[in-house]
Amino acid sequence: MKDPLVLFWALLILASIFWYGFLVFYVGIKAGREISVLTKKLGGRKDG
């Protein structure tokens, strides 16, 4: 781990794993709400 190149890739792998995990929760909740807004809007347009 003394090699700065190895340290660079290690940090990038760690950051990628955390970022993927974070996105699943954050985008999962937010995009779920956006889908319900989208379907309400499209459904309302059709009814109207």
Next chain:
Amino acid sequence: MTLTPFDWLIIVIYLIGCLIAGLWMRKFVSGVEDFAVAGREMDVNLGIASLAATELGLVTIMYTAQLGYEKGFAGAMIGVIMGAVIWMIGRTGFVIGPLRTAGVMTIPELFHKRFGARVRWLAALFVVVGGLLNMGIFLRLGGEFLVYATGMPPGWLEWIMTGLLGLVLVYTAFGGMLSVLVTDYLQFLIMGVGIVVTSVLVIIHVGWFNLIDGLNTAWKIGGGAGSTTAGLAAHPFNPFHSSSYGWGYLGWQVFFQIAAATTWQTQISRVLAAKDAATAKSMYRKTSFYYVGRFLLPGLWGAAAFVWFAQHGGLPKELNSLTAMPHYLSIVLPAGVIGLVVAAMLAAEMSTDSGYMLTWATVIYNDLITPCLRTPLAPKRQLLLTRGIVLAIAVFLLFYGLWYQVPGNIWDYLAVTGNIYLASVFTLLVAGLYWPRATAFGAGAALVLGAIGPITFLVLGKTYAIAPEVAGASSFALAALGMIGGSLLTRAPKSTLESESRSPISIR
């Protein structure tokens, strides 16, 4: 490793959930605009989920793992470049801002506004040919992953591929972009969980310090020589080393990725479905780091597979650098988890197939067929025609995917087929949006000259050993030369929308 009943239960629940969600969205489709760009109502987080799911297919996981197997962690440098480029485009709005503001449904449609109907048609032809050839290998590679990761008989590959494509076809043909967005969302979630779980289990299984020592040892054995089962020919940590990508190739990749991120129609279709230009830019910025993991995490699995096989008697004869990773995962993943990971990989495959089928069908309908019709079709017939094209693409994929064998490295194949239209269409986009002096003649010259490089590479690349970066860079240079020379040799356009006013074809 064979799948247990619990694994199968996870996979079946996931597939049924996708089908129900996809078909449920069908009732909201009332016209081609809903079908192709979701009525332009997509918000930023749904855009992130859809873009990430579409651009991370099982084919992506296979070729990025192959790069990790052959080049160690340095193989993921392309992902680092891709992430930086996409963040910069999201920050500046280069191309994607004015493209979304133009309100078009496809890139060739913008060319109609700027250069006239002929350029639109020719550009659409290049987009469709490059895109379909690129997508043609997705199914077989996805099938190979499943065969090697689950231990299912190779004879099942064609049937599994056909069934999977049939499932995707049902919801894509009925619900279009609306179904694709909702199923992409489900697929994004399960893919994220599967990739994180697999990465953690791989690090635990191979051991982090053992992985680093193994790669260093392999480099000492193979450095400067060809790759062997125990030695690495490329420096595993330094992508700039002459044995790895080298400076020339990485410099070319920066340029290539700028063109890909602003021109690749499946990516741009999310930009065009966004509510506005600001939403599209935000979506790019927030998705950018996802592209780093897209190369690095499967690359980690590939590198771990290399080290594990090197320390356990070498790679079995029936495996190669492409199939080593899925076989290694079948050793690493315990029962129960492999069901989750297979469902995640099916999600990766399905989200990419649906997004790509819809995108190329939209271009064929919107830019190849519509301009040739004397009278516009009724809305119901427009939808029927677009659905028919989605079906035709699925049939093409099935047959092309079954008989075509990719020569050599998958990444090179994808880059070269994509480049058939990237160089010329990128030149047209930049000139059309930012150079008022560009003319239709210059655009036509750029289209033809830009395709010469990659086609020459495909035909003569093996005979004369043309480096991919030379073929790629020359195609961009020729396209720019055609655009500048052709435009300066002809009269300047009166206004950027001159061709629209004299064309009989209506633009939305």
